[in-house]
Amino acid sequence: MSLKSYVTPSFLIERNKERCIKCKVCVQQCANEVHRYDEEDDEIISEEHQCVNCQRCVTLCPTGALTIRKNPNELRQNSNWTAEAVRAIYIQAETGGILLTGMGNDRPYPVYWDNILLNASQVTNPSIDPLREPMELKTHLGRKPDSLSIKEGKLQKKLPPQLELELPIMFSAMSFGSISLNAIKSLAEAAKQEGTYFNTGEGGLHRDLYQYGENTIVQVASGRFGVHADYLQAGAAIEIKIGQGAKPGIGGHLPGEKVEREVSETRMIPEGTDAISPAPHHDIYSIEDLRQLIYSLKEATNYEKPVSVKIAAVHNVAAIASGIARAGADIIAIDGYRGGTGAAPLRIRDNVGIPIEFALAAVDTRLRQEAIRNQVSLVVGGSIRNSADIVKAIALGADAVYIASSALLALGCHMCQKCYTGKCNWGIATQDPQLAKRLNPELGAQRARNLLRAWKHEIQEMLGGMGINAIESLRGNRLMLRGIGLTEKELQILGIKNAGE
Amino acid sequence: MLREGQIRIPSGCAISGIMNKKGRVFGGGDIINSIAVMHDRSNGLGGGFAAYGIYPEFKEEYAFHFFFDHTTIKNEIEALLKKNFIIASGEAIPIRKSKSIKDAPLIWRYFVRPKHRVLVKQEVDEEEFVVRFVMRVNSEIDGAYIFSSGKNMGAFKGVGYPEDIGEFYRLEEYSGYLWTAHGRFPTNTPGWWGGAHPFTLLDCSVVHNGEISSYDANRRQLEMYGYKCVLQTDTEVVAYIFDYLMRRQGLPLDVIVKAMASPFWHEIDRMNKKEKEILRAIRVVYGGFLVNGPFSILIGTNQGMIALNDRIKLRPSIAATKGDYLYVASEEAAIRQVCSKPEHMWMPRGGEPVIGLLEASQPTRVPVRTEQEKIAINS
Ligand code: SF4
């Protein structure tokens, strides 16, 4: 006996009959099979239960006949038992499973970036026009020695390996498996053209991507998928993934359905098997163990590549980061609690971790107190939504940022949060060849490049306004920031003054 | 109202510097005349001078110049000095009372050397000990402020127009081989003598025109290495950067100026391989010491004078030479006032330093601990 579902549709689909020409584009486009053509009645019928509001049909409908709205149907008002809370219980009562979700935390927690304002020059200090004067965003990531020894016009000791970025933005880890090869190709090409890096995530490096090696950060995660000598050699840097902002403390799970031939080859696992990344690295149970892995990877690559360690922003992040720096990492990547994901348990995504703004401020302050800030570069991610967020992050103390959700939005993602279903109608979070080909990697690269360039110009404008012409003069320059609507304690943690002070 | 140190006060200014490369000394009259020409670049809220070679009779002692708010604190400081230093001499700095200078604090100078056993106990060299002492007094002791602490040099500063400050301190009675001067135009009226330029640490003095937009990036970098930026002024930050790169890191002058006002990346890309490697390394490693925003600074040391502009020259500076003399000032008039027919005169480009080193051999820094002492400490 099957259970009747008590879950009502989340969205309503309105079809303007006068506009609809019955071209069936919506029927073809919706992988969730919401729209169906009834030949007998010569009518298109929409079965709303499966709709995730990804806006694919709306965007592609040639006559603009479709509108998707939140289902106006309401449960009896209850401030405690909200419709969402009730709905979650119905779903779990029907499935007996963990609630899954995709993308980043969407709860209405404060976004601290929006409570920080930037400075600009007036009179006492001229602003600089980036159209007329050089405005330098070049950024180097990697360990910086305490001092240089220069004798007779010669550098006595070479610098440790550095990643050189033309702008302080990199594409964050997204594995082949969680997103399509076309999506990765788009980002890889954009990174190459704009002089920055993309990150393989824990999915290995597909053979078509080796040509982008110079612009690649190869990740080593707890499942060790796709990790072999050539893979480590192929990248410009290696990143050990300890955690991810969307699901700190837990591993990953790529369902067998997504492990088709190419994914299976790249990850070096049998086709159709689940790819399970354990929650911890089973060879890292302590900071000393991490040190060993860092140095094994450095040994394996002849100390020619910086090694990054990525962690989720959790309560004790400052002390953890200090330990990672001392363990020999060259870069620390911190992912805030709003960071995206291909799939995560809903309750973890929405309740574990801390905001990246606080984590960054705390880590930068701590590393400076311990006088080891120059030993590591700090890269932060976890919902960087625009260029102003980046400027604020750098002024708080970051060297560069990682973007992933923004990058996918540039490729066409519509934030439906259903990445874990494998049915991404935009050809991004899917391995279905029919869906994946909807994303043309050349056009994808163009869109991703445009985003980087647009943000680069905006960052230059903001820097010039502050009277600064090199990004290093913004790094950790917290006097350029003022808080608005923040408590004393929040200001103190961020290390900034209030507006008007 | 908050005074300098409790709040950051932007200001505009005039600067001037004169040196004799052979180390021949001359009176303070010229520098006063030179800075006085640029009267309109300051607003009477701060003026000051640094003079080198003025204390030959005490050239092995650190010359501490103090502002005291009252005698009680002066007595306390004297006790503290006695504990840590051998005091060769101590006196009120001679001044000339004038109508234009009001509310002067007590101004004293002491010629001192750190006591040997104090150094041994703290396991630091003489200079580091002096630096720490100065920082401690200035950040922790209310009512006392050390505004000069180098050997055979001194800073003289206060609230007023620079020419009046010069007269107040009777500078025409001193003879030095290198003089720098500053007239200040703060956008605020803190009226605190310690806030005037030059800012000094050991024998390094800085006068500065401009506002540094990289201030907090520089400050936080310096604080990592133990400096306390108590004044919250750009000048203080410049002096500490210089001290850190020169004294603590032992970098050559040309490298220091490249760190503080580095060439642009597109310029570095055009250099030959060797230069490129060095410049890249300087920018990568010392990026936190890049001074950004409009500035024109004059740094004086026992070894000479360095003038430096920001990378895109947002503040004026002009340099000239005549015979053994080198002149640098904010305006040409300030040079012509004291040197009517210079042999060369030029506008240094943005980021291009003017470096005037003393040709005469100068007492270099003597490490305080002898080998035997080191052994004694280690055992
Ligand atoms: S899931 Fe997307 S394509 Fe399908 S009906 Fe809803 S909005 Fe349209």
Ligand code: SF4
């Ligand atoms: S990537 Fe695709 S599935 Fe995921 S949120 Fe974006 S549109 Fe939806």
